[in-house]
Amino acid sequence: METTAQPSEQNTGKITETAEQNLNKATEPAGQNADKILERALDIGEAMLRSGAEILRIEDTIIRICNAYGDGIVDVFTILSLIIVSWKTPDGRSITQTRRIYSYSTDLERLEELNALSRYICANRPPADEIEERVNAIMCDEDKNSKYFKLAGYVLTAAAFAVFFGGNIRDGIAAGLVGIILYAWDFVFASHSKNRVVYSLMSSIVAGIACIFTVNVHIGVNIDSVMIGSIMILIPGIGIVNSLRDMMRGDIITGILRLAEALMIAVAIAVGFGIALVLI
Amino acid sequence: MTAKIAEFMNDYLAVLVSALIGTLGYCLLFNVKKSRIIYCCIGGTLTTLIYFICAESGFSLLMQNMIPAAIATFYAELMARIVKAPATVFLIPSIIPLVPGGRLYYTMSAMIDGNKLKADMLGGQTVLIAIGLAVGVVLVSVCFYQIASRPRYNIRFERGKR
Structure with missing residues (x-):
């Protein structure tokens, strides 16, 4: 798959700064990395569910992220305490992962940041490790104030x-x-x-x-x-x-x-x- | 007309200010992004204003809550498209002054006093208000969602596709 990454207009703040650098990085097509990508997509889904997002938004995000890295059919089922994803990757494998969610609260700022992050991922296709870092940064940042x-x-x-x-x-x-x-x-x-x-x-x-x-x-x-x-x-x-x-x-x-x-x-x-x- | 408005403002100024501060508090409680708080506060105050206008105009209890809820939802969906943020961010703080916390308390209080008649009446009103809010939110949201309806995924069985 060819990569024509374009920085999205809707990304704001710190995300736009690093977008330029990421254009140079090798963006990996799904293949051997599909497991990792799916896991990271589930991370974002879980983070959104924990922050109080609607179900449609979560399912939509997971499907879009998977399809940004490779074609194929993605089936997602989400309820309040569980996410199940099955992805038929371009190289013909079927990967299924589930995630059990035990607790959730409401944090509308995190929700917005995760939303911006998923837009950024779909536009720029960063490597899986970077996604993990960014999700951690959003979920663990405790502002002193x-x-x-x-x-x-x-x-x-x-x-x-x-x-x-x-x-x-x-x-x-x-x-x-x-x-x-x-x-x-x-x-x-x-x-x-x-x-x-x-x-x-x-x-x-x-x-x-x-x-x-x-x-x-x-x-x-x-x-x-x-x-x-x-x-x-x-x-x-x-x-x-x-x-x-x-x-x-x-x-x-x-x-x-x-x-x-x-x-x-x-x-x-x-x-x-x-x-x-x-x-x- | 102006005298009437002045009288109205005189009666409800304290309530409107408290609704504004309450909305601000609710935004902080659920960590709304700082740059969005101003829009949420405007929404909460607007909703309260419309609620009291409806109450003064003599609408029924159901309509009194349905109309402001519908307008709050419209405001939230509109702001979501203007500011580019999820609509929930604006909807929840805007609608919070309408939540029947007072009736819930008085229902419970009447039950403890053993006043079954009053408890039934207030409990019924609480449910009625909740239904009014729900209908108001749903009516407007449905219009917005029909415009941008659910995308079609998982197309397996379609001509020309695989």
Whole structure:
């Protein structure tokens, strides 16, 4: 296969800088490397699924990456916890790989970077090792400030929605304090949890107790508004939106999985705050 | 007319500002790229504004949530094409002020008080709002997806191909 790599217009930032150098590198056609390429394509698929992408986007990305390195038929099946790819490569072999995904969260910045990366791969066909490096760089980069931004996110969301749903400024401050407590809770325990429903239940019990405490020490006035503010941090809004988008595009299985999980989390939140109210 | 607008703004200014800050917080919570946050905040505030306009105009509960959700989706899909980013990035923060967190809480609270009638009513409203949001999002998204529909892969059984 001839290679006419062209830098894509849509690549931005650091990716464009190195695009020039990569034109000189020998771009390898699929053949002996097909296994490696498929593995890297699965890496990107997994990374996207972990960052909260829609199923169609993931399947599309994997097919495009494989076909950028060689013709042939690519079959992908993706649900929330599994990716299966089978590729009939140009030299006639059939390669199948699967990937089990255990945990996922939402990180929209990573999603965007992975999207840009896959465009770059399709346009420039870098060697497999380089893809691995870049995916690692995206998934492991921990900006020093990102912690503070996240903390600010917890505080601002809780405080603003406490006011939004009919509280006053003091309720906002109380909800902001609960946001800090929730951030600390997530910071310590989020990485240990396997089951998101049970974890949401525990988080909302903690948040509920914190809300009652802030009202008891007279920081907040209306317990209702403070609690609603902290509910808005926990509520699975993204799950519901993503489930709708998946179902609309024909991925009914994943849509139902996401919807079921979102509903269970919503019930768990209600139960958790209820337990806190009954306990104290 | 201007007096009416002034009165409206006077009533809802605090709510709009809090929606703006809440949307900003939600963007930070889910790590939206810094250069996109401004568009998300505009979307969230716009959605809230339209929600309250619909509420003032006396639409039903379903329509009150469906119309802003549809407009938020339209905004998100439009921005996705202008700024060249996935539509989810703009859709999720824009739609978050509509999520019925308040009703969920009051439903739970009524259940604990043993007020079954109130709990049923509020629970029903929560579900109705969720359906309204879903229909709003789906209605607009479907139009966009029909324009750029699913590409055809895996063509094995077609004339002239293998």
